[in-house]
Amino acid sequence: MNLITRGFHGRRGGDPARIPPGQYEAHDFPVLSVGPTPRVDTDDWAFTVTTETGTAHSWTWDEFLGLAQERPHVDIHCVTRWSKLDTDWVGVSVDTLLADVESTADYAVAHSYGGYTTNLPLEDLTDGQAWIVHTFDGEPLAAEHGGPARLLVPHLYFWKSAKWVKGLTLTPGDEPGFWEQAGYHDYGDPWREQRYRGD
Amino acid sequence: MTRPTRLDGNVLAGPLSEVFSVDLTAAARLCSVCGDEGVCAQLLVYADGPGLVARCPGCAVLVLRLVRTPHGVVLDLGGTGCVTIPLGEEP
Known part of the structure; x- marks a missing residue:
């Protein structure tokens, strides 16, 4: 007779092969913020892609919802060491938003309501790797988690998935964002534990 | 839902003591953006993210970022104001 069951450990089918080194599986959804939570009304919301030549492409909330919607089912990994498996989102692929954008830029900076920024290679935002999401787990994305819409780039540490996102600026060179300026890794691959600059 | 934790500037005392020999949380601060006057211990600190982020209690402008990495302390005081x-009495 087993006196200790797996249930005592609180696991719900977690797969260790899906947890990057140095991470643990979280079953809640921690809220991490660097300032007051912006409260953005969808009537006032807009998403803008600005190219390196200054050309801007913008979508209102209704226009954004009218684009092709995708349902990414992904694992997410925060640099503060929690990972959350099997998360469900609804949103628009960055590929869709960039479809009519002419650019030769290699990098992008995501800008958020509230002033947060993060930088990514453009090739990490395309080819089905990134979305602007507005729904989490079947519900409108809560403001604490970045609603009305956030960037979702699940293959990089979650600080790259900017909450309250309002736009992407395409840039020829790499321009470090909020945490990247402050000592965090420029790229942030959780499988290579690229937490800090120099890792 | 878990909510973010906002603390006051006293939480900065330990991390800043690794860098400075004086207690900066007791220092008077004049915000260069909104003119708010107070001591650094009154800053609003967001501590549950990847680093410590301190903001002005008057206007929420970014005052300080502090990240402890395996390689050292990264400290951005760009929004500190004055x-x-x-220093105590001169001899």
């Missing part, structure tokens, strides 16, 4: 640090 601080006055008491």
